[in-house]
Amino acid sequence: MTSSFRFGAEAYTWFMNNNGLTHVNRLGHMIDITAQAGFAGIEPIFNWMGDLPDPESLAKKLNEQGVELAAIALALDWNGTEETEQERYEADRAIALLKHFPGALLCTVQKPTGRHDLEIRRQNLVNIVNRVSRRAVDQGIPCSFHPNSPHSSITRTEEDYRVILESLDASVTGWTPDVGHMINGGMDPLTKMKEYASLINLVHFKDWNGEPEFALLGKGKVDFDGITRWLIEQNYSGWIICEDEGPEAMDDPDGVTLHDGRWVYETLLPSVL
Amino acid sequence: MPFVETNGINLYYEERGTGEPLLLIMGITAPGSVWEKHADYWQQDFRCIMGDNRGVGQSDKPAGPYTTAQMADDYAGLIDKLGLQSVRVIGVSMGSTIAQQLALRHPDKVRSLVLMCPWARCDRTAEAIFRHMATIKARLRPEEFATYIQLLIYAKRSWDDDTMFAAFLTGRQQAAVDSSPQPLHGLEGQAEACITHNTLAELPTINKPCLVIGGQNDIFTPFWMSEEVAGAIPNSDLHLYEGAGHAFHWECIDDFNPRVRDWLLAH
Numbered sequence: 001m002t003s004s005f006r007f008g009a010e011a012y013t014w015f016m017n018n019n020g021l022t023h024v025n026r027l028g029h030m031i032d033i034t035a036q037a038g039f040a041g042i043e044p045i046f047n048w049m050g051d052l053p054d055p056e057s058l059a060k061k062l063n064e065q066g067v068e069l070a071a072i073a074l075a076l077d078w079n080g081t082e083e084t085e086q087e088r089y090e091a092d093r094a095i096a097l098l099k100h101f102p103g104a105l106l107c108t109v110q111k112p113t114g115r116h117d118l119e120i121r122r123q124n125l126v127n128i129v130n131r132v133s134r135r136a137v138d139q140g141i142p143c144s145f146h147p148n149s150p151h152s153s154i155t156r157t158e159e160d161y162r163v164i165l166e167s168l169d170a171s172v173t174g175w176t177p178d179v180g181h182m183i184n185g186g187m188d189p190l191t192k193m194k195e196y197a198s199l200i201n202l203v204h205f206k207d208w209n210g211e212p213e214f215a216l217l218g219k220g221k222v223d224f225d226g227i228t229r230w231l232i233e234q235n236y237s238g239w240i241i242c243e244d245e246g247p248e249a250m251d252d253p254d255g256v257t258l259h260d261g262r263w264v265y266e267t268l269l270p271s272v273l
Numbered sequence: 274m275p276f277v278e279t280n281g282i283n284l285y286y287e288e289r290g291t292g293e294p295l296l297l298i299m300g301i302t303a304p305g306s307v308w309e310k311h312a313d314y315w316q317q318d319f320r321c322i323m324g325d326n327r328g329v330g331q332s333d334k335p336a337g338p339y340t341t342a343q344m345a346d347d348y349a350g351l352i353d354k355l356g357l358q359s360v361r362v363i364g365v366s367m368g369s370t371i372a373q374q375l376a377l378r379h380p381d382k383v384r385s386l387v388l389m390c391p392w393a394r395c396d397r398t399a400e401a402i403f404r405h406m407a408t409i410k411a412r413l414r415p416e417e418f419a420t421y422i423q424l425l426i427y428a429k430r431s432w433d434d435d436t437m438f439a440a441f442l443t444g445r446q447q448a449a450v451d452s453s454p455q456p457l458h459g460l461e462g463q464a465e466a467c468i469t470h471n472t473l474a475e476l477p478t479i480n481k482p483c484l485v486i487g488g489q490n491d492i493f494t495p496f497w498m499s500e501e502v503a504g505a506i507p508n509s510d511l512h513l514y515e516g517a518g519h520a521f522h523w524e525c526i527d528d529f530n531p532r533v534r535d536w537l538l539a540h
Binding site: 123165166169197 | 336410413418456
């Protein structure tokens with residue numbers, strides 16, 4: 001048995017400290033650590049790439065370390081019935097950057113702002129995600145929608161998933177199952193992944209122990225062996241991005257990322273292949 | 274919003290009209306509301322019950338694959354929950370395969386059948402079409418996918434008609450902004466049900482009156498399929514509209530609506 005997917009790191013592991021202020025303008029360093037950890041790719045956060053703001057400098061750094069740009073996470077409020085002018089500007093800038101990196105995905109994320117007016121806001125969000133994704137795909141950039149699970153998120157519960165995922169336009173966007181966010185929202189990740197298998201085009205690994213939420217990869221309750229075996233059976237050939245939000249990441253994101261790389265290549269893969 | 278829990282899912286349905294119950298089962302991709310132009314007419318004589326099939330509309334869309342037997346059991350549960358006895362059943366396209374299974378698996382619940390553009394089994398062409406629908410659903414824009422469906426179901430007479438063609442263009446635009454599209458996995462589940470449907474050997478056991486009706490120029494479910502079904506069900510009438518396609522029921526609606534009503538009133 002062999003696997004056709006590749007593993008990467010997410011910049012969010014560094015973002016956790018002080019809402020990104022501590023490690024601002026250190027994407028280059030994150031790429032260094034990502035390479036040291038043995039990961040094939042990285043997923044930066046758009047608008048948090050200050051030291052490598054243009055495609056030339058980013059490509060140079062990635063090539064230097066042999067790391068590929070897997071995706072860029074675009075996290076915006078998207079609280080209106082359609083994008084605001086500023087939101088559209090930001091999305092278009094992310095799309096323009098990604099055009100220089102064929103195959104890299106635009107990972108769309110809504111910043112959580114509350115569960116009020118839930119039904120209409122879910123619908124608005126889907127419409128916006130579909131429209132942004134359509135603009136990106138028209139430029140040759142694949143897209144993936146990433147639900148999350150803070151209590152103020154409208155993409156948290158099983159019903160949120162049903163309503164939103166079932167309205168995504170599969171011709172312009174797929175879905176990023178984030179296994180830690182799913183279990184945090186009360187779902188079994190593997191069951192949900194099987195239910196919406198045809199939408200999956202990016203995967204985020206995050207562990208969870210419910211104390212109160214996330215844990216270092218390999219230290220929680222997510223069934224990574226089962227999920228990884230299923231992805232292998234499905235011949236999944238995309239990215240699996242380790243977005244470790246365990247408490248250790250607050251103080252030592254470098255160490256956490258290095259741990260994640262060891263865990264993936266020395267523990268997880270040997271147990272499933 | 275009326276839902277019934279049946280066969281493990283929440284099935285959405287609507288009712289219109291009064292009289293004896295008439296169950297309408299829609300085809301692949303379409304919610305029950307697509308019966309509108311027929312229910313408008315038949316509601317004068319019948320209590321029309323229109324469900325959203327498993328996998329589309331406001332009904333649940335569990336992971337597939339589905340089967341027509343399973344989907345028939347969905348409707349059997351609906352009939353029970355509504356406290357109905359034997360009902361008249363009309364199924365169109367995939368709905369007609371579900372209707373066959375309903376008559377086979379729950380004969381006490383079916384009084385008579387109208388099978389619109391039915392098949393008893395898929396040949397390689399039909400299987401390829403259903404698989405292709407699921408494949409391109411994930412690749413074409415909704416308005417492009419709508420165009421493909423239009424190509425499958427409408428005959429030349431409709432494409433050449435200015436009013437119909439204008440409606441096609443409007444339909445594509447509406448598909449582009451549909452707020453509750455069928456999700457990909459729902460279509461995949463339904464396509465699998467269509468492909469695996471095979472009742473040819475059992476159809477002779479259906480002892481209900483049956484009207485098989487379709488379009489002579491149907492390129493989606495060709496007339497040989499209707500002939501095969503009508504030939505297998507003992508007490509069946511066959512009517513094929515000349516020059517009409519899979520959407521014969523809209524293309525010939527002035528004749529179709531009263532013809533079906535009259536047949537139902539007699540059976």
